[in-house]
Amino acid sequence: MTLSESANEDLPLVTCVARARIPTTTGPDIFLHLYANNRDNKEHLAIVFGEDIRSRTLFRRRRGETQQERMVRGAYVGRLFPGRTLADTDENLGLSLQFDEATGALKADHATTWHKQDTLVRIHSECYTGETAWSARCDCGEQFDHAGRLMGLNREGDIIGGAGHGVIVYLRQEGRGIGLGEKLKAYNLQDLGADTVQANLMLKHPADGRDFSLGRAILIDLGIESVRLLTNNPDKMAQVEYPPHLHCVERVPMIPLSWVNDHEGIHSFEIEGYLRTKVERMGHLLQKPLKLHSASKQNNSTTVTTHTIV
């Protein structure tokens, strides 16, 4: 029995259905994992940096399956190439997976499988407007891009990156869990003067209806044990805790790009209000550097004043 199959009310059952390599326009290859679960019918995802981060449910040997079937669903080691016949061994790279003969479970040996290291993780909730429709009402698209960039980098400023390893768990819970239709109504209420929290409450939704238990289950399925979590939301750190299997060891902040550089990031009336609400009403740990980018003009002063945006 694997962890994700163990009986626990808190933890949904998740199964990785398929995994594929995606070459990206901006950085390293990623491995997109699609999950099924026993809580809803949505296709939740894990965007994985690192070929050696392996889903236990995807890689477990199934009775009677062929090596071709394993390759097609993505349960292979190394890299596919035309004419390859074995999923469990990549002869070009000299990699071979090991399995428990009795259960078929993958043996997570260090030569082939990412193991017991602090892993950069972002738990990201779907935001169609911010990620696809160029919305400047929120910073979801920017945060998504930023998380992926950090996972590919060794370091960015003071922040240690993932150096090619990391996981973005992508949960299909649009609009803090209320769905796109209700989110659009909330936007109209915001244009009528409400903030993002008030708007949800006026529509009789919770301020935040998201459920991160699927995120925990997916991380455990991927063999992640200790997490460096990319977030400004201290509540999210508690939501990835699942002792003894999963711990958050560090919070890695995500500073809006527009606060660091005038010429980058999102500049809009709406984003200022959105970030203000996150800080004031949702407890996000976010400090805006005051005039950081014009510090050099201030009479040679190198002091940078910061304050929480109000």
Ligand SMILES: [Zn+2]
């Ligand atoms: Zn958004």
